[in-house]
Amino acid sequence: MHELAVTEEILSLVLSEANKNSATKVKHVKLVIGEMTGIVNESVSFYFNEISKGTIAEGATLSFKRIPAAGRCRDCGYQFEVKDFVWACPHCESLNINITAGKELYLESLGVI
Amino acid sequence: MEIKVLKPILGANDQRAQENRSLLEKNNIVAINFTASPGAGKTSLLMATIKALRDEFRIGVVEGDVSSAIDAETVAKEGIPVVQINTGGACHLDATMISNALGSLPTQDLDVLFIENVGNLICPASFALGEHRKVLVASVPEGHDKPHKYPMMFSDSDAVVLNKIDLKPYIDFDEQKFTAAVEGLREGALIFPVSCKTGEGIDSWVSWLREQIRGEQGS
Numbered sequence: 001m002h003e004l005a006v007t008e009e010i011l012s013l014v015l016s017e018a019n020k021n022s023a024t025k026v027k028h029v030k031l032v033i034g035e036m037t038g039i040v041n042e043s044v045s046f047y048f049n050e051i052s053k054g055t056i057a058e059g060a061t062l063s064f065k066r067i068p069a070a071g072r073c074r075d076c077g078y079q080f081e082v083k084d085f086v087w088a089c090p091h092c093e094s095l096n097i098n099i100t101a102g103k104e105l106y107l108e109s110l111g112v113i
Numbered sequence: 114m115e116i117k118v119l120k121p122i123l124g125a126n127d128q129r130a131q132e133n134r135s136l137l138e139k140n141n142i143v144a145i146n147f148t149a150s151p152g153a154g155k156t157s158l159l160m161a162t163i164k165a166l167r168d169e170f171r172i173g174v175v176e177g178d179v180s181s182a183i184d185a186e187t188v189a190k191e192g193i194p195v196v197q198i199n200t201g202g203a204c205h206l207d208a209t210m211i212s213n214a215l216g217s218l219p220t221q222d223l224d225v226l227f228i229e230n231v232g233n234l235i236c237p238a239s240f241a242l243g244e245h246r247k248v249l250v251a252s253v254p255e256g257h258d259k260p261h262k263y264p265m266m267f268s269d270s271d272a273v274v275l276n277k278i279d280l281k282p283y284i285d286f287d288e289q290k291f292t293a294a295v296e297g298l299r300e301g302a303l304i305f306p307v308s309c310k311t312g313e314g315i316d317s318w319v320s321w322l323r324e325q326i327r328g329e330q331g332s
Contacts, residue, residue: 002204002236009122017118031122036265038235069264074300087261087298095297099268105123105239110116 003043006105007051010044013107014057023112026057030109034067035082036102041066069102126240129208133243136215137226142173143329144226145322146244148266150259151232153252154276156184157309158318159227163193165319170224170326175214177206177231184229194218205236208243225326234263245329252276257287260294267295272303274318279308 010031018026029048033039041064052058069082073089074096080089082102088095121127137144149155156176163172174195176184185197196214198206211228218226228244230237249270251259254277260267267273273295281288288306295302303321307314 002239005203005205005207005236006122006239009125012125013118013120013122017116017120021114021116023114023116037239038265085261085264087264087294095293096300097297098300099264099298103265106121107118109118112114112116 003039004047006039007044007047010107011048011051011055011057014060014110015055017107017110018056018112021112023110024056025113026060026110027113028061028063028111029057029107030063030065030111032065032067032104032106032108034102034104035069036099037105039105065108067101067104070100071097072100073097123239123241126208129212130241130243133208133211133215134245136212136220137243137245140220140223141330142220142223142226143246143326144228144242144244145325146228146230146237146242146247147250148230148234148237148247148270149232149250149252150234150255153232153250153255154309155229155232155250156187158250158274158276158307159229160187160191161307161309161312161315162227162319162322163188163191165315166225166323167191167193169323171222172225172227173218173220173223175206175211175218175226175228177210177229179203179231194223200231204231204233205240206230206242207240211242224330234259234266238263238266238269246271246325249273250276251291253278253280253284253286257291257294260291260298264298267302268298270299270302272305272321275304275306276309278306278313279311 072079075094076092078091174188176197182197185195188195247270305318
């Protein structure tokens, strides 16, 4: 839903990192996105293609590493990946979960020339 | 050539949020970010809260909406300094918008800033504003399943105000399930059941908020 705003930040970070490394062209962009952020890969790619036009990142390929939501049960200590967005411990069924992964949103690396 | 970056995508927003926080603290202002789905009663809660606290604190308000100045007009009628931000389609407030709004508010004459975010339980979760506390306003007609549908927002909120409890007799809302889900997603979560319509529960919500404001101002 908020992919345009997020993609604008991605592009600005990509261009700033590419400039720092005196790159003339960005070939690919590797992103890490947690499932809980609600970010849709296809929307980010779509916006990126549009807003990167006329910059050195035009035509760059985006790849996405999706991090599943994960939790640790506060009652039995079980650590697990949240499947199908069921927010309960698969071991003891408790709802008391500390979320340990799934909120990631960062730029991992860039391929440049 | 491969460049390792490993930087948060919203790092620039986080940085601006930090600058807002510094500006707020320089002026000893405590900022509260209210999030909710549309129609949960953020503005009603804000009005009830302003009424209860206006004799103790100098309050300012930032209203975030996709369009219209309806909420800002409601607040301005009370003689409270208010800035309306129309995001023009964007589904959340970001730190730059708050920074601009702070420029239009009498920051030297404020103790508290209430920020009413755009009605949306997804996007505002990702954008820090520089606030001291995040309060999520939920309401009985939305249903008890919302915490598990919007876990990011619920797990990031310091307190949840459950509004419209006067409607409980008419709606299949399982308060026990709601409470268990909220407390499950955030250890020690605080839930304040209220009705902005009847005034029920407002006192205990306001006492908690007063404590938070005094605590932050004293620190």
